[in-house]
Amino acid sequence: METEVAETPARPANWTRPHLLELQGLSADELTTLLDTADWFKNETEGCKKKLQVLQGTTVANLFYENSTRTR
Numbered sequence: 001m002e003t004e005v006a007e008t009p010a011r012p013a014n015w016t017r018p019h020l021l022e023l024q025g026l027s028a029d030e031l032t033t034l035l036d037t038a039d040w041f042k043n044e045t046e047g048c049k050k051k052l053q054v055l056q057g058t059t060v061a062n063l064f065y066e067n068s069t070r071t072r
Helices: 028-044
Strands: none
Touching: none
């Protein structure tokens, strides 16, 4: 059985940031790029039901520096 691997969209020319730490200060074009890329990933993974090889070998982390007020 062959597995189809979707091609990742190329990094748009209007995205020059190495990291996304906050949304404040993003331009309208950068916000549009961010939302379009998120939509692409959602469609390609069929709502997180299919894995993609695009992040293979990459470390991704979510860091939470404050206690959650909802889970105390």
